[in-house]
Amino acid sequence: MIFIGDILRSFPLERACPELYSGGCSGDTRKQGCVSTRDLGIPQKHTPTPLSRGESHRPLLLKIGIALLLFFNVILTANAQHAGYTQLTDLTKFKQQFAEVAQKTNSIKSDFTQEKSLSMLSDKITSKGRFWYCKPDMLRMEYTQPFSYLMILNKDNVYIKDGQKENKVSTRSNKVFKQINKIVVDCIQGTALNSGDFKSAVYESKGNYLVALSPVNKQLSEFFKTIEITVDKKDYSVSTIQMLESSGDSTTLHFTNKEINATIPDALFAIK
Structure with missing residues (x-):
């Protein structure tokens, strides 16, 4: 199934909910994963370091940015853009x-x-961490290298911890987060391909499927261009998620050591 948490993680939270962030960043910190909002013509806010400023320039989700991704009227051609794949x-x-x-x-x-x-840097910014999900709507994404950063989604609440700074937001009070929450449910329930929020296309190679999602929702298309998800044919688990922005920025997530239906304590998703 799709690791939609990474789309949410990659989503440009600063633009979706600017009250989460304050302050700014400058100088060499951009090369560490933080790009100043001055570059983007956005009022001075702060995107936590592992949630690189490129995320906001894009996405969840996310992103991502969910990276995550998606843009309106993206032309998907198997031969030109998806070498080794043919369209289903x-x-x-x-x-x-x-x-x-x-x-x-x-x-x-x-x-x-x-x-x-x-697009403004030649080197890639690499981060590592752990991901947990429990049905129906609990999700934890924890970055451990090169910086510590935590995001928890628990039902209608989102919790962000960046170093000593902690912030919470309710998806009920924010239209963008509410929409993202709907996407989470669609993907978890396996109905994302039937969602009216995205135009989808599926391609296959010998060992994988490639799911390409393009937003038809105007609000989401402001953040995302396309999300391309590589699914292993053996067990339908996600191997990679590539999220693209119209700016040319991109985020790729590679998943390893996957455990399906493992016991996960509820305490990991607690929001204090």
Whole structure:
């Protein structure tokens, strides 16, 4: 199933909910994953370091940015953009199997490596961490290298911890977060491919599927261009998520050491 938490993580939280952030960053810190909002013509806010400023310039989710990703009227051609893949013309079987796996998935644990490419920098920004998910709507994403950064999604609440700074926001009081929450549910339930929020296309190679999502929602398209998700044919688990922005920035998440339906304590998702 799709690790939608990473789309949410990659989503440009500063633009979606600017009250989460304050302060600024400058100088060489940009090369460490933080790009000043001055570069983007946005009022001075702060995006936590692991949630690189490129995320805001893009996405969750996210992003990402969910990176995460998506833009309106993206032309998807298997030969030009997806070398080694051919487009599926009949999605019925794929959607059915994808939904069945999602239905049987109660929890996920995984290590991840994130590679962030900014159009203004030649070097990639690499981060590492751990990911946890428990059905139906609890999610934890913790960055451990090169900086400590934590995001928890628990039902209608989002918790962010950046060093000693802690912030909380309710998805009920923020339209963008409410929409992201809907996307989370769609992906967890395996109905994302049928969602009216995205235009989707599916491609296949010998060992993988590639799911390409483009936003048809105007608000989401302001953040995302495309999200491309590589799914292992053996177990329908996600291997990589590549999120692209119209700016040319991108985020790629690689998942390793995946554990499906492992026991995960609720305490990991507690928001104090």
